[in-house]
Amino acid sequence: MKRRKIGNIGYVIFLFITLLLFVSQVTDAALYENSYLPIKLRVADLLKKMTIEEKVGQCIQVERNYRGPADVANMQYGSVLSGGGSVPTPNTFESWVKMINEYQNAMAQTRLGIPIIYGIDSVHGFAHTRGSTIFPHNIGLGSTRNINLVRKIAEITALETSALGMHWSFSPCTADPQNIRWGRSYEGFSQIAKINADYVEAYIKGMQGETLRDYRKKNTIAATAKHYALEGWTLNGQNQGDTVLPDNYMTNEKYINDVLIPALEPYKKAVDSGVLAIMPSFTSINGLKMHENYFMLTEILKNRFGFKGFLVGDWNAHEQVTGSASEQVVRCFNAGLDMFMCGNPNTDTPVYDGLLDAVKNGTISMERLDDAVSRILTVKFKLGLFDDNRYSDSNHIRDIGSKEHRDVARQAVRESLVLLKNEDDIVNRLKDMKHIFVAGKNADDMGNQCGGWTITWQGSSGNTTDGTTVLEGIRKNVQKGVNVKYNKEGNGSTGYDVAIVVLGETPYAEGEGDAKDETRLKLDQIDRECLNNIEKENPSIPIIVILISGRPMLIADHIDKWKGLVAAWLPGTEGDGIAEVLFNEKYDFVGETSFAWPKTFNDIDNMPELGKVKKVNNLFDIWYGLSK
Numbered sequence: 001m002k003r004r005k006i007g008n009i010g011y012v013i014f015l016f017i018t019l020l021l022f023v024s025q026v027t028d029a030a031l032y033e034n035s036y037l038p039i040k041l042r043v044a045d046l047l048k049k050m051t052i053e054e055k056v057g058q059c060i061q062v063e064r065n066y067r068g069p070a071d072v073a074n075m076q077y078g079s080v081l082s083g084g085g086s087v088p089t090p091n092t093f094e095s096w097v098k099m100i101n102e103y104q105n106a107m108a109q110t111r112l113g114i115p116i117i118y119g120i121d122s123v124h125g126f127a128h129t130r131g132s133t134i135f136p137h138n139i140g141l142g143s144t145r146n147i148n149l150v151r152k153i154a155e156i157t158a159l160e161t162s163a164l165g166m167h168w169s170f171s172p173c174t175a176d177p178q179n180i181r182w183g184r185s186y187e188g189f190s191q192i193a194k195i196n197a198d199y200v201e202a203y204i205k206g207m208q209g210e211t212l213r214d215y216r217k218k219n220t221i222a223a224t225a226k227h228y229a230l231e232g233w234t235l236n237g238q239n240q241g242d243t244v245l246p247d248n249y250m251t252n253e254k255y256i257n258d259v260l261i262p263a264l265e266p267y268k269k270a271v272d273s274g275v276l277a278i279m280p281s282f283t284s285i286n287g288l289k290m291h292e293n294y295f296m297l298t299e300i301l302k303n304r305f306g307f308k309g310f311l312v313g314d315w316n317a318h319e320q321v322t323g324s325a326s327e328q329v330v331r332c333f334n335a336g337l338d339m340f341m342c343g344n345p346n347t348d349t350p351v352y353d354g355l356l357d358a359v360k361n362g363t364i365s366m367e368r369l370d371d372a373v374s375r376i377l378t379v380k381f382k383l384g385l386f387d388d389n390r391y392s393d394s395n396h397i398r399d400i401g402s403k404e405h406r407d408v409a410r411q412a413v414r415e416s417l418v419l420l421k422n423e424d425d426i427v428n429r430l431k432d433m434k435h436i437f438v439a440g441k442n443a444d445d446m447g448n449q450c451g452g453w454t455i456t457w458q459g460s461s462g463n464t465t466d467g468t469t470v471l472e473g474i475r476k477n478v479q480k481g482v483n484v485k486y487n488k489e490g491n492g493s494t495g496y497d498v499a500i501v502v503l504g505e506t507p508y509a510e511g512e513g514d515a516k517d518e519t520r521l522k523l524d525q526i527d528r529e530c531l532n533n534i535e536k537e538n539p540s541i542p543i544i545v546i547l548i549s550g551r552p553m554l555i556a557d558h559i560d561k562w563k564g565l566v567a568a569w570l571p572g573t574e575g576d577g578i579a580e581v582l583f584n585e586k587y588d589f590v591g592e593t594s595f596a597w598p599k600t601f602n603d604i605d606n607m608p609e610l611g612k613v614k615k616v617n618n619l620f621d622i623w624y625g626l627s628k
Contacts, residue, residue: 030049057077058077078116082128108390123138124450133405134467143418143594158206158208174188180604183514192622224312229301260610291318313341418589421559440546446463472575566582589626589627
């Protein structure tokens with residue numbers, strides 16, 4: 001019989017693996033520890049060696065505040081996370097490296113030495129410690145229309161995160177927010193799913209790379225597409241709210257193909273891009289919590305889309321499912337959830353006990369448990385955590401917040417700016433003005449321009465991290481001899497040629513930023529008083545407003561009094577990017593708003609219908625933007 005040729009290289013690999021298997025069997029060596037073997041083989045070998053208790057442990061993630069290295073090692077937990085503001089003391093880069101290596105050291109001493117994977121929300125850079133590079137939030141990046149820039153930002157975010165020993169970020173947010181009342185609006189790139197999908201693809205490839213070789217580099221980490229699915233479509237823009245679909249959305253194949261699947265395109269593209277983790281949403285569809293929605297998690301995401309990574313729960317989201325603690329665990333796990341995020345004290349215990357009991361009594365099958373654990377272990381092997389990537393290398397700390405990284409962040413600021421109004425060519429005439437008055441609460445406030453998810457979960461006003469404020473950027477970029485005066489309250493503008501007034505929102509995150517009424521979306525009293533002070537003292541002075549905000553704001557009552565208006569979104573640490581576009585002939589406005597800008601509160605679409613766009617009375621339509 002003629003032997004079929006398999007190629008020289010393939011034959012050599014076949015012989016090599018055969019030899020390794022033979023040596024391992026003779027010496028009783030662990031196949032999973034051999035980095036030369038295929039990952040599938042290593043996973044199967046490790047899974048075979050694990051007890052039920054060790055498998056259950058892999059399916060649990062705990063918050064560092066409540067479980068130290070010894071606790072995690074004792075329970076064989078699969079992951080540790082830092083929630084917003086959960087940082088080591090002191091909050092330095094060196095402290096992060098030391099803390100995470102202590103967890104990995106403890107895990108290395110366990111029976112099988114399975115490493116943890118440490119997760120964190122690096123949603124606009126590693127924004128948890130002073131000195132890191134903080135980029136514009138996604139709403140600003142969406143306005144750049146620059147896919148390559150978004151990919152570069154993700155690469156830098158991965159590098160600065162991995163430098164401290166973290167190999168997993170809970171980003172990018174893939175939502176297409178339909179209602180600006182939602183407090184997470186700034187986490188979405190765009191309101192349009194198809195556009196959103198392109199940004200998501202670029203971000204994932206930037207953070208993870210595209211191949212197994214990329215995954216194992218020191219400067220790449222696992223990305224997480226979140227929060228699956230349709231969370232931007234909730235009634236009234238409510239955080240953790242309900243999305244309404246037809247009652248038969250699970251069985252109507254035409255609706256699934258024509259409406260639902262196109263709306264899920266960012267997730268389909270995330271899966272096709274090789275995303276290693278996906279996080280279900282806190283939201284519901286027709287009252288059914290996403291964490292227990294078998295149709296969406298397993299039938300659509302895993303089966304139809306072919307997702308091979310693992311599903312990680314959101315912060316104690318399993319506790320919002322109906323039933324007792326053990327019933328919640330069973331429902332979520334059987335729906336397709338692979339790892340439970342246990343963020344509060346002692347919330348891991350009922351999950352561990354519930355999983356273990358359910359597997360032993362058959363409520364959860366061993367096949368389902370092995371599937372979840374295999375998915376988690378596969379990601380760890382892909383990232384090289386069993387090999388060279390287990391520990392952090394403090395030598396990479398020098399790259400965090402580097403000039404090169406900040407240059408990219410400043411480019412992102414410049415390209416995210418949207419010029420919405422330029423009456424009498426006021427912006428172009430700035431370069432000829434010798435006396436410039438600057439005012440507003442957001443002109444010289446680093447915390448306000450960075451927004452939420454900065455150092456702490458909600459963010460905060462003030463000198464929270466290192467960077468350049470808008471005011472500092474203006475002073476740095478005006479020509480020599482130009483007089484720049486700043487007054488936060490807007491007093492003292494007499495004799496000046498122009499007033500640049502920096503207004504808008506102060507930091508918030510998630511539900512804390514939900515707008516229950518129109519007040520939250522309008523200029524606050526501080527902003528209105530600042531404008532009134534300028535208008536009273538110097539009625540003829542032209543006003544250019546720079547709006548720092550995480551979403552379009554209701555400004556129709558004021559805009560007629562302004563000569564110029566710039567949407568700067570939440571620019572991050574490099575506020576001088578704003579001044580460069582205002583004062584430097586080299587740069588022009590290229591941004592276009594990736595959200596429609598409602599004129600009034602009643603123009604906001606509070607009951608979005610999937611697949612249909614409601615025509616409203618917009619102040620600015622989507623993709624609107626002027627140039628100088």
